[in-house]
Amino acid sequence: MYSKVIWSLGFLAFTSLCFLCTYVHGPKLLAGETAPPTSRPIASATFEIRHEDGKMILSGTFPDRAAKMQVLARARDVCGEEKFVDQLKVNSQTAFPHPRWMSTVLSSLVLAQRIGSDGGIYLEGTKMSLRGSIETEEMKRRLITDATTNAGTAWIDDQIIVKHKAQAKKEGN
Numbered sequence: 001m002y003s004k005v006i007w008s009l010g011f012l013a014f015t016s017l018c019f020l021c022t023y024v025h026g027p028k029l030l031a032g033e034t035a036p037p038t039s040r041p042i043a044s045a046t047f048e049i050r051h052e053d054g055k056m057i058l059s060g061t062f063p064d065r066a067a068k069m070q071v072l073a074r075a076r077d078v079c080g081e082e083k084f085v086d087q088l089k090v091n092s093q094t095a096f097p098h099p100r101w102m103s104t105v106l107s108s109l110v111l112a113q114r115i116g117s118d119g120g121i122y123l124e125g126t127k128m129s130l131r132g133s134i135e136t137e138e139m140k141r142r143l144i145t146d147a148t149t150n151a152g153t154a155w156i157d158d159q160i161i162v163k164h165k166a167q168a169k170k171e172g173n
Contacts, residue, residue, distance in 0.1 A: 043091070043094050044095065044096075044125045045061055045094045045095065045096050045097065046061050046122075046124045047062075047071075047105045047124075051112075051115070051118065051120060051132070055082075056085070056109075057084070057120075058075060059088060059089075060089070061091050063092060063094040071088065071109075072086060075109055103152075104151050105123060108123060115131075115132040119160070127155050128151045128155070130157065131159035133162070134160055135163055136162060144158055
């Protein structure tokens with residue numbers, strides 16, 4: 001007898017819960033809001049430094065304002081107040097690709113100073129692209145070594161041109 005009462009009360013509670021959930025969440029489901037906002041895909045943070053008109057242009061997306069402010073403070077230390085342009089954005093649906101990514105961003109500000117006025121650095125996920133020109137092969141080797149050390153697990157895409165080699169090729173033709 002008691003088991004029938006317990007089963008009946010359980011069935012009644014389950015049925016009541018179903019009706020309550022349908023009443024609360026039904027309109028949202030019918031309107032196409034099937035997933036909660038937290039389940040949106042998270043994009044990977046990006047960062048780019050490029051030289052333009054004698055200034056360093058900083059662009060990219062960070063997950064929070066604190067990270068953006070940390071980059072801007074480091075840029076002030078490295079470049080000076082008037083020597084960079086802030087085009088950084090904050091998007092809460094963005095995440096750092098790996099734990100050392102932020103330190104890679106901060107060290108890339110120093111590395112970018114060593115690249116000619118026609119280049120820059122781009123960080124996306126686990127890839128760091130270096131592009132532009134540099135004076136000597138030795139300077140390029142040191143830049144790549146430092147970038148590899150600072151980037152941690154990032155893959156280095158070397159698009160650096162040595163100026164003296166480029167000039168020698170032009171003169172040889």
